[in-house]
Amino acid sequence: MQLSEPGRTGDGVERLTLAMRDLWWLRRARLRDADGPCTLTGARILHILHVTGAARVSDLAAGAGVDISVASRQVSVLEDQGLVEKATDPADGRSHLVQITATGTTTHEGIQTGQLRAVAEALSTWSHDEMLQVAASLERLRTDLVESGLFHGSATSATSATDTTKVTA
Amino acid sequence: MQLSEPGRTGDGVERLTLAMRDLWWLRRARLRDADGPCTLTGARILHILHVTGAARVSDLAAGAGVDISVASRQVSVLEDQGLVEKATDPADGRSHLVQITATGTTTHEGIQTGQLRAVAEALSTWSHDEMLQVAASLERLRTDLVESGLFHGSATSATSATDTTKVTA
DNA sequence: CTTTTGTTTGCTTGTGGCAAGCATCTGCCT
DNA sequence: AGGCAGATGCTTGCCACAAGCAAACAAAAG
Numbered sequence: 001m002q003l004s005e006p007g008r009t010g011d012g013v014e015r016l017t018l019a020m021r022d023l024w025w026l027r028r029a030r031l032r033d034a035d036g037p038c039t040l041t042g043a044r045i046l047h048i049l050h051v052t053g054a055a056r057v058s059d060l061a062a063g064a065g066v067d068i069s070v071a072s073r074q075v076s077v078l079e080d081q082g083l084v085e086k087a088t089d090p091a092d093g094r095s096h097l098v099q100i101t102a103t104g105t106t107t108h109e110g111i112q113t114g115q116l117r118a119v120a121e122a123l124s125t126w127s128h129d130e131m132l133q134v135a136a137s138l139e140r141l142r143t144d145l146v147e148s149g150l151f152h153g154s155a156t157s158a159t160s161a162t163d164t165t166k167v168t169a
Numbered sequence: 170m171q172l173s174e175p176g177r178t179g180d181g182v183e184r185l186t187l188a189m190r191d192l193w194w195l196r197r198a199r200l201r202d203a204d205g206p207c208t209l210t211g212a213r214i215l216h217i218l219h220v221t222g223a224a225r226v227s228d229l230a231a232g233a234g235v236d237i238s239v240a241s242r243q244v245s246v247l248e249d250q251g252l253v254e255k256a257t258d259p260a261d262g263r264s265h266l267v268q269i270t271a272t273g274t275t276t277h278e279g280i281q282t283g284q285l286r287a288v289a290e291a292l293s294t295w296s297h298d299e300m301l302q303v304a305a306s307l308e309r310l311r312t313d314l315v316e317s318g319l320f321h322g323s324a325t326s327a328t329s330a331t332d333t334t335k336v337t338a
Numbered sequence: 339c340t341t342t343t344g345t346t347t348g349c350t351t352g353t354g355g356c357a358a359g360c361a362t363c364t365g366c367c368t
Numbered sequence: 369a370g371g372c373a374g375a376t377g378c379t380t381g382c383c384a385c386a387a388g389c390a391a392a393c394a395a396a397a398g
Contacts, residue, residue: 012300122317131181138188148291
């Protein structure tokens, strides 16, 4: 079911919007499988924790773009799985500081490397520079979309300081 | 919550994967709002019908990447709303050919133009050529991901033959 | 003491998947 | 040709589960 006309140079906004939607939809189609032992939201929380270190539940909710109650429950599940630890914030008895555990980090890396391997295989014909170029485009796209205020959500991409491949869900 | 390091030129696969994930997540964060009177899947079905003309339920399911039962139910809902029509396939009494109605087309265009306007506003600083370039990148990305077999899903981007802006949800 | 803030929990809604059921078509065997 | 078995297309019942809203609760702030 491929109906696009690649050579067509129509309205830029239109082509870009459509291309984005199709890419988004691809992710949706993939939801069931490949997100490891966690929920998509759970994996995202794991990611945020991996990148930012400790965070409060409300921060995780904001970062994942979900209701606080959802974040709270997800954290509970992750805690039961031993992937995160929750401790009362010493500075504020109301908040709980959530931190990723060693197991959580391992899980996170597992999800991560699985995704990287899949993408690497899918784009095996691409050159390194091409990937970097497209990545830059995507990053800029995301930045501008977020800054426009259309999306209330986070944008938490990062590569860890270490040389190992760690990113996220 | 922006933690990426834009200038960094790390592993191409890694940066690209992360950028893709963040963009995907943006869509997720947006789910609640802006998809008109339809379910996301419903809107997708409407889109597929708009592009391909009549289609069978199983085709819609495959195109949307959902279970046939889900597609069946969505079609029923769309039919109740008067957005599509269902008729028995003259060539095969088992299948039902689904077609978009005039009302459905109108609804579809409404969703579409809303999305286009939002993106246009968000990317108001982009030049036309930049948009086309990034769109081409996204299209290629999608194509290669789909062809790799990682995604069982559809990829239904198209612009209608008319000059009006019609694509889809 | 009242108000505000951070989190948890009960309830509801809705999408989606699996499996059973039903109708129709196809192919084989007599 | 007639007819039966299997395959195919769709529908529906049932269930799982994520997500949101609102109420409850705890702790801090004024």
